[in-house]
Amino acid sequence: MHDGPAFAAYPLDRAEPSRRDDAALAALAARPDARVAAFWRLKPLVRDEGGVVAPAWLEVGRAGPPAVFLGLDADGAPVFAAALDPAAEPQSELAPGARFMELREAAGTMDAALASILAAGRSVLAWHASHGFCAKCGAASAPALGGWKRVCSVCGTEHFPRVDPVVIMLIVRDGRVLLGRGPTWPERAYSCLAGFMEPGETLADAARREAKEETGVVLGEVGFLMSQPWPFPSQIMLGLRAEALTEEITIDPHELADARWFTRGEVEAMFAGTHALARTPPPVAVAHHLLRWWLAEG
Amino acid sequence: MHDGPAFAAYPLDRAEPSRRDDAALAALAARPDARVAAFWRLKPLVRDEGGVVAPAWLEVGRAGPPAVFLGLDADGAPVFAAALDPAAEPQSELAPGARFMELREAAGTMDAALASILAAGRSVLAWHASHGFCAKCGAASAPALGGWKRVCSVCGTEHFPRVDPVVIMLIVRDGRVLLGRGPTWPERAYSCLAGFMEPGETLADAARREAKEETGVVLGEVGFLMSQPWPFPSQIMLGLRAEALTEEITIDPHELADARWFTRGEVEAMFAGTHALARTPPPVAVAHHLLRWWLAEG
Numbered sequence: 001m002h003d004g005p006a007f008a009a010y011p012l013d014r015a016e017p018s019r020r021d022d023a024a025l026a027a028l029a030a031r032p033d034a035r036v037a038a039f040w041r042l043k044p045l046v047r048d049e050g051g052v053v054a055p056a057w058l059e060v061g062r063a064g065p066p067a068v069f070l071g072l073d074a075d076g077a078p079v080f081a082a083a084l085d086p087a088a089e090p091q092s093e094l095a096p097g098a099r100f101m102e103l104r105e106a107a108g109t110m111d112a113a114l115a116s117i118l119a120a121g122r123s124v125l126a127w128h129a130s131h132g133f134c135a136k137c138g139a140a141s142a143p144a145l146g147g148w149k150r151v152c153s154v155c156g157t158e159h160f161p162r163v164d165p166v167v168i169m170l171i172v173r174d175g176r177v178l179l180g181r182g183p184t185w186p187e188r189a190y191s192c193l194a195g196f197m198e199p200g201e202t203l204a205d206a207a208r209r210e211a212k213e214e215t216g217v218v219l220g221e222v223g224f225l226m227s228q229p230w231p232f233p234s235q236i237m238l239g240l241r242a243e244a245l246t247e248e249i250t251i252d253p254h255e256l257a258d259a260r261w262f263t264r265g266e267v268e269a270m271f272a273g274t275h276a277l278a279r280t281p282p283p284v285a286v287a288h289h290l291l292r293w294w295l296a297e298g
Numbered sequence: 299m300h301d302g303p304a305f306a307a308y309p310l311d312r313a314e315p316s317r318r319d320d321a322a323l324a325a326l327a328a329r330p331d332a333r334v335a336a337f338w339r340l341k342p343l344v345r346d347e348g349g350v351v352a353p354a355w356l357e358v359g360r361a362g363p364p365a366v367f368l369g370l371d372a373d374g375a376p377v378f379a380a381a382l383d384p385a386a387e388p389q390s391e392l393a394p395g396a397r398f399m400e401l402r403e404a405a406g407t408m409d410a411a412l413a414s415i416l417a418a419g420r421s422v423l424a425w426h427a428s429h430g431f432c433a434k435c436g437a438a439s440a441p442a443l444g445g446w447k448r449v450c451s452v453c454g455t456e457h458f459p460r461v462d463p464v465v466i467m468l469i470v471r472d473g474r475v476l477l478g479r480g481p482t483w484p485e486r487a488y489s490c491l492a493g494f495m496e497p498g499e500t501l502a503d504a505a506r507r508e509a510k511e512e513t514g515v516v517l518g519e520v521g522f523l524m525s526q527p528w529p530f531p532s533q534i535m536l537g538l539r540a541e542a543l544t545e546e547i548t549i550d551p552h553e554l555a556d557a558r559w560f561t562r563g564e565v566e567a568m569f570a571g572t573h574a575l576a577r578t579p580p581p582v583a584v585a586h587h588l589l590r591w592w593l594a595e596g
Contacts, residue, residue, distance in 0.1 A: 008500045016511050017550070120498025127497070130455075133436035135429040140436065148496070157428075163495050165463045165534055197461050198446070199425070199532045200418025202306045203525045213314050224522035227501045234497045236463055252315070 005228035005237075006284040007119040009112040012071030012079055019146035025069060029060050033077035037070075037121045038063035040084040042129070042233075043100035044118045045092065046110075053106045055114055056098035058082075063094065068124045068147030070117060081121030081147075083129065103231060107284050116229070123234035124148070127161040130233075135159070166235045167206040168194035170225065170290040171217065173244040177267060177294060178217060179278070180251070180259035190270070190278040192287040193259070194237070207240050215259045216250035219243065225293060228286040237286045241294075264298050267291055303526035303535075304582040305417040307410035310369030310377055317444035323367060327358050331375035335368070335419050336361035338382040340427070340531075341398035342416045343390065344408075351404045353412055354396035356380075361392065366422045366445030368415060379419030379445075381427065401529060405582050414527070421532035422446070425459040428531075433457070464533045465504040466492035468523065468588040469515065471542035475565060475592060476515060477576070478549070478557035488568070488576040490585040491557070492535070505538050513557045514548035517541065523591060526584040535584045539592075562596050565589055 018024045028034060035057040038045040045063075047056045060066055066080035073079060084091060092099045103122055107115040124147055134141045134152035141150040141159060150159045169192055171178040179190040195210035197203070204222040211217045220243040228237040249259050262270070262278070269275040271291075281287040316322045326332060333355040336343040343361075345354045358364055364378035371377060382389060390397045401420055405413040422445055432439045432450035439448040439457060448457045467490055469476040477488040493508035495501075502520040509515045518541040526535040547557050560568070560576070567573035569589075579585040 007498070008503075010498050010500075010503055014496070014507060016507070017552075020552075116498060120496075123497030131433040133431060133433055135431055135433045135457075138431035138436040138438065159433075160462075160494065161497050162460060163463055163497055163499075164458075165461055196458065197534060198312070198418075199421030199459050199461055200305070200308050200414060200527045200529070201461075201534070202308075202527060203534075205306075205308055209312060209314070229498045229500065231497070236495060236499070236501075254315075254318075 005226065005286045005289050006107045006112055007116050007231060008228045010116040010120060010229075011113040012073055012117060014071040015069075019069060019148055025146050028069065028078040029066055029080065031078055033075070034060045034080065035077065036060055036063055036066055036080045036082050037118055038082055038084055038094060039122065039125050040090045040100045041086045042103075042122055042126055044103055044106060044122065045095060045098050046101050046106050047095065047098045051109060053101065053108075053110045055118060056095035058094055067128065067143065068121060070120055079117060081125055083125045086129070104284065108282065119229055119231035122231040123229070124161050126231075126233035131159060162234055164235045165197040165238055166194055166230070167197060167203055167210060167238050167240055168192050168286060168290070169207050169211060169219075169222075170239070170241045170294055171211060171219065171244050172241070172294065173247060173261070175298070176261040176263050177291070178211075178215065178244060178249075178259060179262055180214065180256045182255070183253070183257045185257070188277065188279045189281070190262075191281045191285065192290055194287075203238055203240060207242050211242070211244075214252050214255045216246075216248065217244050218246045220245045225290060226286065230286070239286050239290050241290075264295060267295060271295075303524065303584045303587050304405045304410055305414050305529060306526045308414040308418060308527075309411040310371055310415060312369040313367075317367060317446055323444050326367065326376040327364055327378065329376055331373070332358045332378065333375065334358055334361055334364055334378045334380050335416055336380055336382055336392060337420060337423050338388045338398045339384045340401075340420055340424055342401055342404060342420065343393060343396050344399050344404050345393065345396045349407060351399065351406075351408045353416060354393035356392055365426065365441065366419060368418055377415060379423055381423045384427070402582065406580065417527055417529035420529040421527070422459050424529075424531035429457060460532055462533045463495040463536055464492055464528070465495060465501055465508060465536050465538055466490050466584060466588070467505050467509060467517075467520075468537070468539045468592055469509060469517065469542050470539070470592065471545060471559070473596070474559040474561050475589070476509075476513065476542060476547075476557060477560055478512065478554045480553070481551070481555045483555070486575065486577045487579070488560075489579045489583065490588055492585075501536055501538060505540050509540070509542075512550050512553045514544075514546065515542050516544045518543045523588060524584065528584070537584050537588050539588075562593060565593060569593075
């Protein structure tokens with residue numbers, strides 16, 4: 001359905017000045033062309049139309065108050081996201097023929113721009129659901145700024161949605177690429193090494209640390225390839241290309257069940273589904289596109 | 299003192315497996331070669347030796363329990379960070395001739411590797427100081443994993459230090475660069491446009507949104523140049539190069555007091571201190587290095 005990584009094609013104008021203006025937000029929500037992406041336990045309400053999944057948009061108010069102002073579409077129509085009560089039964093009858101589906105699954109056949117809207121909504125709603133209290137003083141906080149901020153009711157501290165940077169590395173050496181599989185991953189699933197960045201690291205620092213920790217492989221030159229928002233719950237995937245200086249692999253069993261070097265021919269077979277041991281990550285994952293980039297480069 | 303951006307030269311092995319092992323952490327803290335970077339109200343304890351500032355390391359225990367295990371140096375000696383009671387008077391007599399200094403100021407003459415250690419320590423200690431409570435349920439949380447995690451005492455939710463990605467853009471068009479100044483900045487200070495990333499954005503999305511919001515300038519092609527950890531309190535600066543498609547500037551007065559296009563000759567004069575209106579950001583800032591890169595490219 002799309003060429004680039006899923007979730008990386010956000011089509012809305014975030015119209016940030018409107019967030020600061022409660023009257024403007026109310027006017028946007030009252031417009032007849034306003035629409036809402038509804039979520040229940042972080043699953044978007046979608047409709048499956050002949051194998052292609054699309055958001056089942058609701059009118060404002062059908063899913064309770066709009067929680068997050070996501071922006072304006074190309075026609076200037078406002079788009080919101082709202083969370084249904086997670087303790088109640090899922091109300092898929094809110095839209096005919098609709099149901100709640102995991103975004104990771106839905107995105108497989110969804111238009112990239114629509115998947116990107118749901119991704120942003122999911123990330124911000126997940127943040128609200130897990131950040132109802134002030135980390136500084138423990139009191140309840142309340143949403144503000146059209147859902148893009150929370151403010152503590154007692155100490156007044158402002159909290160903003162988290163975006164957690166993750167490095168993910170196309171690690172190459174002598175025409176081979178290093179892929180690993182996590183201890184709990186589905187059978188045959190291999191992917192690029194990745195990990196959360198820590199305070200005090202550059203992108204290259206984080207790439208080097210993760211490769212060393214997980215496999216013992218030492219990285220040399222590191223370059224940037226592509227980024228992708230990843231809404232589970234709110235990462236920015238930083239896709240890097242790295243030259244390995246060493247080959248020997250010693251896996252950290254806390255992190256990996258296996259890691260090995262694959263040739264271009266093997267990765268082609270993985271994409272074709274004919275590799276005996278391994279398959280590539282799905283197109284929804286940035287690692288899929290890093291591997292495609294590497295095959296095209298070779 | 300150094301060629302690259304400050305805070306981007308972390309020299310320690312973070313030795314992540316030791317964090318998971320309380321006995322190993324205790325053994326590291328008990329070693330005679332262990333040392334601690336002490337902070338008071340997030341200011342590191344430093345010594346000024348003939349105009350060159352360096353950390354005033356303490357033995358373990360002098361500054362209370364070590365709060366964060368930062369890693370092992372090239373000799374295998376353990377390095378920790380610890381926060382002194384912010385409510386008490388600053389105990390600079392902990393080390394002869396030492397005092398507490400803002401890291402931003404201290405880093406100006408500090409060795410980049412040492413400044414990078416203090417930067418990581420400052421970020422993690424700032425996070426502990428502002429995240430003593432569980433954002434999910436409001437109960438008190440406690441440090442774990444050598445200071446790299448907090449765990450809620452009631453609901454058990456795990457919390458990890460924030461790293462907030464910020465895009466900062468070298469925006470160019472026809473041999474000129476776009477620089478702006480914030481409403482509260484020191485006189486003559488101009489820098490590259492920058493802003494926090496939001497959930498659902500790629501790096502290019504964030505760069506385009508910030509340029510549009512702050513100046514109305516529309517960006518075309520966006521590429522990656524360099525990253526820098528920024529410990530005020532814990533950003534990862536993502537230095538980008540962007541081609542502008544438009545020239546006209548309309549500033550958002552919430553964000554900027556001024557923005558304008560500068561020629562290479564003007565930026566050279568800014569570096570030389572001979573520009574009538576503007577000066578460059580200090581070497582501690584990644585924007586300084588983006589501008590140096592641009593002059594070298596031209």
